[in-house]
Amino acid sequence: MTESKGKVMAREAKNSITISGLRKSYEQPSKAGSAYAIDDISFEVPQGQFVTLLGPSGCGKTTTLRCVAGLEQASEGRIEMGGEVMFDARTKQHVRPEDRPIAMVPQSYGIWPHMRVIDNAAFPLRHGRNRRKGPEVRQRALEMLEQVGLAAMADRWATQLSGGQQQRLALARALLGDPQVLLLDEPLSNLDAKLRAKLRQELRSFQERFGVAALYVTHDQSEALALSDTVIVMNQGRIEQIDRPERLYDHPRSSFVADFIGSANLFPVRDASSGPGGGVLTKTDIGPVLCARTGQGEEVRYHDGGFVCVRPEDVGVRTGGTGATPGDNEFAGVVESAEYLGDRLELVIRTGDVAVTASTRAGQNLRPGGEVVIRLDPASTSYLAS
Ligand SMILES: Nc1ncnc2c1ncn2[C@@H]1O[C@H](COP(=O)(O)OP(=O)(O)OP(=O)(O)O)[C@@H](O)[C@H]1O
Ligand SMILES: [Mg+2]
Numbered sequence: 001m002t003e004s005k006g007k008v009m010a011r012e013a014k015n016s017i018t019i020s021g022l023r024k025s026y027e028q029p030s031k032a033g034s035a036y037a038i039d040d041i042s043f044e045v046p047q048g049q050f051v052t053l054l055g056p057s058g059c060g061k062t063t064t065l066r067c068v069a070g071l072e073q074a075s076e077g078r079i080e081m082g083g084e085v086m087f088d089a090r091t092k093q094h095v096r097p098e099d100r101p102i103a104m105v106p107q108s109y110g111i112w113p114h115m116r117v118i119d120n121a122a123f124p125l126r127h128g129r130n131r132r133k134g135p136e137v138r139q140r141a142l143e144m145l146e147q148v149g150l151a152a153m154a155d156r157w158a159t160q161l162s163g164g165q166q167q168r169l170a171l172a173r174a175l176l177g178d179p180q181v182l183l184l185d186e187p188l189s190n191l192d193a194k195l196r197a198k199l200r201q202e203l204r205s206f207q208e209r210f211g212v213a214a215l216y217v218t219h220d221q222s223e224a225l226a227l228s229d230t231v232i233v234m235n236q237g238r239i240e241q242i243d244r245p246e247r248l249y250d251h252p253r254s255s256f257v258a259d260f261i262g263s264a265n266l267f268p269v270r271d272a273s274s275g276p277g278g279g280v281l282t283k284t285d286i287g288p289v290l291c292a293r294t295g296q297g298e299e300v301r302y303h304d305g306g307f308v309c310v311r312p313e314d315v316g317v318r319t320g321g322t323g324a325t326p327g328d329n330e331f332a333g334v335v336e337s338a339e340y341l342g343d344r345l346e347l348v349i350r351t352g353d354v355a356v357t358a359s360t361r362a363g364q365n366l367r368p369g370g371e372v373v374i375r376l377d378p379a380s381t382s383y384l385a386s
Contacts, residue, residue, distance in 0.1 A: 014083065016181045016213035017045040017068060022077035024063055037063045039237040041077070045181060045213045050204065052216045054224040055234035056260070061217040064234075065183050068215060069104050070097035082180055099129060103174035104183040107190075109166050111158045111173075118154040120169055121145055124177035141176060148172045148206070164195045171206060181213045188223065200227055221261050225249070233257050253295040254386045255307045265315065265356055267308040272383060280383040284308050286331050286354045293382040306385040308376075315358035316375035317347065317366065326373050329381070331356075335370045349374055 022041040038060040045051045053061045066072040068079060070086065073094060079087040081102070086095045103124065104110075111120055122141035125132050132140075145151045148168040153161065161169060167187060174182055187203070188196045204227050207214045218224050224231050225245040233240045233248065233256075241253045252258035255266050267284040275281030279292045289308045318324070326332050333351035340362060347358045349372060356374055366372065 014047050015044045015080075016047050016049075016082060017215065018078075018080040019043050019064075019068070020078045022064070022067060022074045022079070024067060024072065024074040036237050038067070038074070041234075041237075041239055043232055043239065043242055045215050047180075048208075048211050048213055049229045050207055050214045050216065050227055051230045051232065052218060052224040052228040053232050053234055054218055054221060054260075055240075056219060059234040060237040061219070061234060062185055065104070065185055065215065065217050068181075069102055069183055070095060070100050101129070101180040102183055103177040103179035103181075105170045105174050105185070105187045107186045109170040109187070111161075111166050111170055113157070113159045115158055116154070117150060117156050117158055117161065117169060118142065118145065120158050121150075121154075121172050121176060123173060128177045130178055141172075144172045144176050145169075163191050164199055167191065167199060168202070171203065175206070175210055175212070179212060181215060182207065184214060184216045186218055187216075189218075189220075196223070203227070225261070233260060235260075251293065251295070252309065252382070252384065255309065255384050256386075258307075258309045258382075258384065263312060263357065265308075265310045265312065266384075267354065269304070269306045269308060269383070271304055272306060277378075279378055282306075282308050282383055284354075286351050286356070289376055289381060290329055290378045291381045291383040292378040293380070295382055295384040295386075306383060309382045309384050310376050310380065312346070312357045312359040314377060314380035315349075315356060315360075316377060317349070317358050317360050317364070318373050318375070319365070320371035320373040324371075324373050327375075329378060330373050330375045333372050333374055335366055335368050335372055338366055338368055 020042045022038055023036055024038050025036045041064060053064055055061055063072060067074050074089055076089045081100060085093055086100055087093060118141055121144060122137050125137045125140060142151055142154060145154055148171060150165060150168055188199055200223060228245055230242060231245055231248055232242045235256050241248060241257045248261050258264040267286060269282045269284055271283040273281050275290050279290050280294060282289050282291060291308060320332055331351045333349040336348045336350045339346040345360050345362045345366060347366060349356045349358055
């Protein structure tokens with residue numbers, strides 16, 4: 001009994017996609033020192049999970065997605081789906097895009113304007129991997145349109161849909177291909193803010209309801225954090241960090257991730273050494289800072305360089321001046337600007353030559369020119385080696 005349950009669990013934990021060591025350059029491979037669009041990318045998309053590639057423009061998100069889809073071929077690496085090899089650079093194995101268990105929703109939705117809504121939706125049923133014939137095709141397409149709230153518009157031309165409706169049509173069409181994985185390249189970027197927020201919730205609930213895995217591309221961090229089980233942060237063709245959204249915010253591994261996800265104070269480190277309580281004692285331009293957290297987990301690499309990272313909401317601020325002597329991890333400063341944002345006060349505090357951003361509860365008497373003491377609680381202060 002226990003054993004068979006164990007087997008089921010093992011099967012459920014199977015990966016829909018496994019990518020290992022993927023590398024691709026658009027330039028001639030012979031060209032010395034040519035830059036890679038993606039450079040040694042490895043990650044997994046577990047069955048039924050929502051995984052997001054997040055990073056700035058040009059970091060290689062679309063290239064990664066197109067390699068997964070089979071629309072591009074990498075020069076190195078391997079791609080497996082559901083345990084089967086789809087691509088292997090060494091053996092030159094390459095399964096054609098239409099034979100992979102995926103459906104892609106490109107940024108522009110890829111809807112055909114010369115077709116009616118129903119024929120757009122039915123396309124993968126008529127021409128896809130598991131093609132069918134007869135009245136069943138229209139029936140299944142209609143059922144899916146019903147699910148996405150478009151059944152009443154089935155016989156309209158696709159161009160007669162609004163942006164949000166086109167997005168839902170693209171999703172319906174993708175799901176009708178019965179994919180194991182949905183590949184979505186910034187599918188919400190053409191929509192207004194309100195519709196985006198609504199559709200991203202719909203997208204997530206469709207993905208869960210149909211039990212498919214999703215590999216989603218965006219450069220919008222709030223979208224990534226709101227939607228994903230796992231976020232893969234990319235920078236210049238490489239992966240910086242793979243983590244759950246809340247871990248990314250609380251435990252960024254690098255200054256790039258800390259800066260890209262939310263806002264962060266990053267103080268360059270001149271020297272780092274082992275500090276009290278297993279922490280890292282750093283020398284920075286604001287003074288010595290003890291950090292209880294590190295970006296690398298347990299193994300800390302001490303070197304000159306790296307950053308002290310602290311989120312604005314983790315910077316403690318109290319009134320300074322005479323009688324307020326700074327203690328450990330505390331620094332005297334002067335309020336440079338104070339911006340009242342209803343629920344909080346955004347402060348820029350100058351200590352020496354360094355500007356520190358702090359976000360505190362409104363109500364304290366903190367005005368520009370006022371003397372303050374800032375406190376960096378070691379427990380919420382990280383040493384990031386890069
Ligand atoms: N067809 C191409 N030929 C040559 N270079 C390309 C091609 N497509 C992409 N690149 C380059 O590869 C790198 C990665 O591009 P990619 O489109 O994957 O970035 P991205 O992360 O999707 O960016 P964005 O957020 O702007 O869509 C960029 O430097 C880009 O200029
Ligand atoms: Mg792109």
